[in-house]
Structure formats: structure tokens, C-alpha cells
Amino acid sequence: MDPILRLEAIRHSYGDHFTLNIPELGIQPGEIFAVVGPSGAGKSTLLRILNFLEKPQQGQVYFHGAAYTSGNLPIELRRRMTTVFQQPLLLRASVWGNVSYGLRVRGSRNGHETIRQALEEVRLAHLAKQSADRLSGGEAQRVSLARALVLNPEVLFLDEPTANLDPGNVRIIEEIIRRTNQERGMTVVWVTHNIWQARRLAHRVALLFDGEIIETATADAFFNHPQDSRTRAFLTGDLIY
Numbered sequence: 001m002d003p004i005l006r007l008e009a010i011r012h013s014y015g016d017h018f019t020l021n022i023p024e025l026g027i028q029p030g031e032i033f034a035v036v037g038p039s040g041a042g043k044s045t046l047l048r049i050l051n052f053l054e055k056p057q058q059g060q061v062y063f064h065g066a067a068y069t070s071g072n073l074p075i076e077l078r079r080r081m082t083t084v085f086q087q088p089l090l091l092r093a094s095v096w097g098n099v100s101y102g103l104r105v106r107g108s109r110n111g112h113e114t115i116r117q118a119l120e121e122v123r124l125a126h127l128a129k130q131s132a133d134r135l136s137g138g139e140a141q142r143v144s145l146a147r148a149l150v151l152n153p154e155v156l157f158l159d160e161p162t163a164n165l166d167p168g169n170v171r172i173i174e175e176i177i178r179r180t181n182q183e184r185g186m187t188v189v190w191v192t193h194n195i196w197q198a199r200r201l202a203h204r205v206a207l208l209f210d211g212e213i214i215e216t217a218t219a220d221a222f223f224n225h226p227q228d229s230r231t232r233a234f235l236t237g238d239l240i241y
Ligand SMILES: Nc1ncnc2c1ncn2[C@@H]1O[C@H](COP(=O)(O)OP(=O)(O)OP(=O)(O)O)[C@@H](O)[C@H]1O
Pocket: 014, 015, 018, 037, 038, 039, 040, 041, 042, 043, 044, 045, 046, 193
């Protein structure tokens, strides 16, 4: 199958201390692709290049086989991707207002039922009228997930969305992502430093270390038969960082 997103000959440096160097990477349609690796390895940088938030200094990013940059990606294509970040950025509005915002921007009417369902799914229907600035961290992150899901993206990018959450909220979010991936075939690129999360959810996993992808494999192969000594060290917690 042709990849939905593909990176080719990417190099992107910050000063002289960090270079992301990705000769080739393909994301398959419908997969949950986890990117794991130590802090500072370049996971968020890789995600920002894949979702066209950052233009790589060298190399190409292909979406459905055609190369675009953050500057010339048509809005219809940009709207097929949504990102949830580690820190939820909510509007000073009600929970309902936050979840409906993206649909309103897109001029969509009749979103009422979609929003209601999304709030049920993240188990926040009872807080629809509450002001978003009074939510707990876990509730706020569930609102940002609902806000992303009502847009029905083709690709959902997640940058450590559960890093600050308690196990209950982590489980709710993981279940929703898994179900949405299965039911809608939504492609998911999930950055996490939590290898257990990658093991629970991902179809394929990539280890990023020092700006380079050390190993990409199916979740089974990655966790049970890692090929690279650094992958083995990362999995056992022995990779020093
Ligand atoms: N805009 C920027 N300007 C300068 N340096 C940056 C910038 N963004 C990232 N870096 C540097 O690039 C390296 C990779 O950062 P990145 O945020 O991609 O890592 P990460 O794997 O997401 O780490 P973490 O797990 O801590 O979120 C780090 O050394 C970081 O300091």
C-alpha cells in the first residue's frame, strides 16, 4: 500500500547541537504508528515536520504521493490532519464552545449531534456548559481530543497527550483512539516516551535517538525481537539519557 505520508531525505538542524536526519519514512494509511525515544531525541520535531507545522530545511514531505510544504499545502488537505499536544490549548469558552469551534470555523452546520456524541465519548457530556478554564488537566485533555475527533481527521497526530495524566484518564484516551482507529480507519501518529503505551496501542513503532530513526518494526517485532542494541537498551531502561 502507498504510504499516506512519506518523508524523504529530511535534514533539519537547530544550531550545531541537534540535527534531525531521516533518509526515508512512510506512514501507512489506517495504522497507529508510535514514535518513541528519549527526551530531546527529536520526536516533536519529527511530528511538526510530518504535520506540516514546520518546513524542513532539506528534504520533502509527501501527502498522498505529492510533495507539499507548510506554505503551499492546500487548505482542504491541511484540514484532513489534526494534532493534539501535551498541553491542551483551550479557548476561554464553554466545553461545548471549544469542541464546536473547529466545526464552526469550517462553516459546518448540523454539527450538534457530532459534538454531543464526541462529548459522550470522552465522558464529558455532563460538563458541556462548564467554562473550560475550570476543568482538571485530564478533563481539559479529553476536551482537546473531542475537539480533534469532531473534525473527523484522516490523520491524527498526538504529541504526548497523556504525559501528565493519571491512569484513569490515560485509559479513557487510549480506548477512544483505539476505537476511532478501528471504526474510522483513522491514521494515528503517536509520539510517546511511554513504551508501555506504544506496546498497548501501536501497530508499528519507531525508535528515535539523537535525531535518527534507529529501528522501525511492527510492535511485535519491536518489543519481542529488537534488532538494534540501542532498542534493547531503551526497552530495558538502560539507555542513558
Ligand atoms: N525551535 C527550536 N529551536 C532550537 N532548538 C530546538 C527547537 N525545537 C527543538 N529544539 C531542540 O531540538 C532537540 C529535539 O527537540 P524535540 O522537542 O524534537 O525533542 P523530543 O524528542 O520531542 O523531546 P521531549 O521528549 O523532551 O519532548 C532538542 O535538543 C531541543 O532543544
